[in-house]
Amino acid sequence: MEPDDRKLVEDARRGNATAFRELVIRHQRRAYAVALGMVHDPDDARDICQEAFLKVHKSLATFEGDAQFFTWLYRIVVNLAIDHLRKRRGQKVEFDDTQANDDPDEGGIAPHRTGFDPARALSDKELRNKIVAALDKLSPAHRAVLVMREVEGLSYQEMAETMNCSIGTIMSRLFHARKKMQQMLIEYRKAATPAA
Amino acid sequence: MGKAEDERLQRYFDGELPAEERARVEAALTEDDRLKLAALGEVRGLVANALAAEAADVDLWAGIERQLGSGGGGGKAAAKARRRWGLRAHPASWSAGFVSLAAAAALLLFVPSWHSSHAQNGCDIESLETVGAVATVIHMDDAPHRGDEATTVIWTTEDD
Numbered sequence: 001m002e003p004d005d006r007k008l009v010e011d012a013r014r015g016n017a018t019a020f021r022e023l024v025i026r027h028q029r030r031a032y033a034v035a036l037g038m039v040h041d042p043d044d045a046r047d048i049c050q051e052a053f054l055k056v057h058k059s060l061a062t063f064e065g066d067a068q069f070f071t072w073l074y075r076i077v078v079n080l081a082i083d084h085l086r087k088r089r090g091q092k093v094e095f096d097d098t099q100a101n102d103d104p105d106e107g108g109i110a111p112h113r114t115g116f117d118p119a120r121a122l123s124d125k126e127l128r129n130k131i132v133a134a135l136d137k138l139s140p141a142h143r144a145v146l147v148m149r150e151v152e153g154l155s156y157q158e159m160a161e162t163m164n165c166s167i168g169t170i171m172s173r174l175f176h177a178r179k180k181m182q183q184m185l186i187e188y189r190k191a192a193t194p195a196a
Numbered sequence: 197m198g199k200a201e202d203e204r205l206q207r208y209f210d211g212e213l214p215a216e217e218r219a220r221v222e223a224a225l226t227e228d229d230r231l232k233l234a235a236l237g238e239v240r241g242l243v244a245n246a247l248a249a250e251a252a253d254v255d256l257w258a259g260i261e262r263q264l265g266s267g268g269g270g271g272k273a274a275a276k277a278r279r280r281w282g283l284r285a286h287p288a289s290w291s292a293g294f295v296s297l298a299a300a301a302a303l304l305l306f307v308p309s310w311h312s313s314h315a316q317n318g319c320d321i322e323s324l325e326t327v328g329a330v331a332t333v334i335h336m337d338d339a340p341h342r343g344d345e346a347t348t349v350i351w352t353t354e355d356d
Contacts, residue, residue: 017264024257032254033247042250050259057264108202111231118241122249131246149210150243156212174210175203181239 005069013060020060024053027070030152031077037147038081039088040136048084052076074152075162078144085140109178114185115193134184142177145170205229209236 005026011019031052035045055076056063063072121127135143144163148154156167163170207213208221225233
């Protein structure tokens with residue numbers, strides 16, 4: 001945990017609302033990005049993040065000082081997102097390897113690019129919609145690791161702690177998630193480019 | 197290249213290899229590996245930039261502060277209320293909603309005084325209670341930092 005986060009948590013624990021506000025402001029965008037990547041819907045992502053911060057606030061007294069604040073927060077966000085997906089889809093959302101790696105294509109990462117410029121994703125809403133729609137087609141387990149890694153840069157160890165599974169499982173999920181994401185974006189690119 | 201090699205390449209890409217192994221992988225990188233690394237970097241950039249851009253303007257504090265102020269127990273109720281304000285109407289209730297809206301508009305024309313008017317969190321909220329119904333008019337600044345865009349929502353609730 002960064003010293004600043006630790007200090008803010010200590011202050012918030014003592015009832016300092018400004019310190020808690022600072023924690024929210026510091027982490028809200030990344031927490032929201034993770035939630036949005038998982039549930040797709042902006043309103044739902046906002047609700048999930050608000051609920052996560054409220055849970056954090058309620059549990060500050062029990063937070064262990066040697067843990068990472070953001071890992072704790074993202075674990076709550078991810079778990080709330082998973083609960084949300086279960087309710088929304090009216091079905092059991094599994095997070096074991098059988099479901100997560102249910103991939104008939106055993107090939108690896110393709111050695112070529114999708115053709116989309118990542119910088120364009122910052123300004124091109126249509127491209128962003130395509131990317132978020134592609135994320136939505138991944139299984140929740142794949143989506144969770146991909147978002148935590150690519151948005152947050154969480155280590156394998158941190159993701160394993162967040163999702164309560166082994167590092168091997170995280171690596172496998174991440175591998176499949178990236179591969180599927182690449183395949184979908186290549187397909188989008190082909191569809192967007194008229195044949196010569 | 198097999199899956200095991202690809203997974204090692206992924207660990208290299210993610211900076212998850214010990215220094216010694218990392219150096220070994222780096223020394224043995226093929227052209228195909230470099231193309232795969234570029235592809236992984238592209239996927240990362242696209243996902244990270246897309247979600248970062250979508251999250252750029254998010255501000256959760258006002259909602260959190262409100263719920264903390266009310267004891268933090270109104271999360272789901274508040275979310276439901278916000279969604280109603282967002283006009284996610286069910287098709288079956290549309291005609292009834294339209295009648296209510298028209299009734300509220302009529303009341304606005306003929307009743308000059310409102311119970312209250314106050315500004316909070318970029319919203320002006322006015323409400324009018326009458327027999328059997330409450331009409332609420334919400335003026336929201338959509339993007340107060342950018343300009344004067346605003347949305348007006350008329351929300352009516354009828355007693356059962």
